[in-house]
């Protein structure tokens with residue numbers, strides 16, 4: 392058998408590929424990225440890219456040494472002669488905050504809104520919607536502690552799902568409080584679970600020492616049963632006055648804007664950098680345990696990475712999960728479509744000329760050509776398979792008169808176009824609505 396792709400990864404394929412699903416369709420990924428770009432750039436977010444591999448210390452200090460991500464799910468990469476290795480980024484936020492600090496982005500107008508998309512890597516147990524290489528759309532705002540920024544961030548997330556056409560999305564909103572609130576909660580959890588250590592999983596015994604809150608997002612069924620049985624009080628009960636005031640202000644904005652949200656007192660999120668506002672978006676198509684996206688405030692992260700105090704907040708969607716949710720709602724995305732013009736030569740001697748015509752046509756429209764001489768019937772069939780709207784055939788007559796015979800495949804109308812008028816003809820054709828019958832892509836190996 393030929394070499395296969397690693398477990399937990401997916402190929403993103405062109406339309407027409409056999410066995411294509413929405414979450415493996417390259418055009419669908421592009422559609423999500425383009426939709427997010429439209430929504431986020433209208434809100435003033437600027438695009439940036441950071442490396443796919445980073446210093447392990449960044450992830451340890453950023454995401455947190457007690458998280459599953461750092462303890463169990465990091466991919467390390469080495470090059471020859473290197474002993475420290477690098478980490479394939481499990482998420483985008485720590486790298487973006489590093490880039491902000493390292494490149495002096497503090498000098499840009501504040502609050503600074505940034506966004507990116509790209510692959511992330513976590514060595515998780517693979518299942519539907521849970522991959523080892525997955526893709527996120529990520530939005531971050533740096534430089535403000537204002538609850539208005541939190542509410543705007545959540546609202547933008549809702550705008551992205553709405554722009555994708557999704558309707559069955561629920562916002563679950565909570566707060567993780569300030570560090571002192573979290574210390575108080577951890578002390579409570581330590582005492583509570585400390586009385587039942589023998590029933591905790593080995594991982595959670597360790598969590599009890601390092602960061603008891605992490606027990607709450609344990610994947611062990613035994614831990615979850617104990618949590619339910621003990622009736623653990625939620626983090627929200629432990630909020631101090633400031634964090635509570637902030638949380639209420641966020642809710643007030645969301646309510647004023649009509650952004651539906653449910654308070655979820657038990658939200659803890661799986662990363663350690665969060666403070667105050669934290670939330671997740673859920674969709675039935677993805678399953679109760681997996682979020683469509685999530686985010687929160689991380690005012691201490693820049694300092695944890697060795698920089699000055701820079702408050703921040705942000706979120707990320709999993710693109711695969713958005714596509715799974717869209718599929719569950721029966722939503723589709725437009726394909727790339729076919730070329731406006733397909734040029735075919737009827738004789739070997741004219742193949743070069745057909746290529747020249749197509750390449751000139753590309754100054755105004757998408758154009759393709761046949762790489763060998765074909766009969767008219769084959770030219771029309773090939774053009775249809777590619778979804779072309781116009782076909783130009785080049786034979787001896789067209790060569791002698793320096794014209795193109797162009798057939799419009801949707802109307803059947805034939806035109807003789809002087810070579811010099813091609814651009815005008817194509818611009819006119821492009822402005823006409825395409826065929827009333829949408830083109831159905833022909834499977835390449837059907």
Ligand code: HAM
Pocket residue numbers: 481482483484513515520521522523525526527529530531661662681682683684685686687688689704705706707708709710711712
């Ligand atoms: P996260 O909740 O770890 O947050 O991930 C965000 C989203 O990425 C998840 O809701 C999910 O849709 C997707 N995702 C995570 N792991 C996987 C996986 N193994 N397979 C498929 N999809 C996955 C973060 O990553 C934070 N950096 C979000 C953030 C930005 N917070 C502040 N700024």
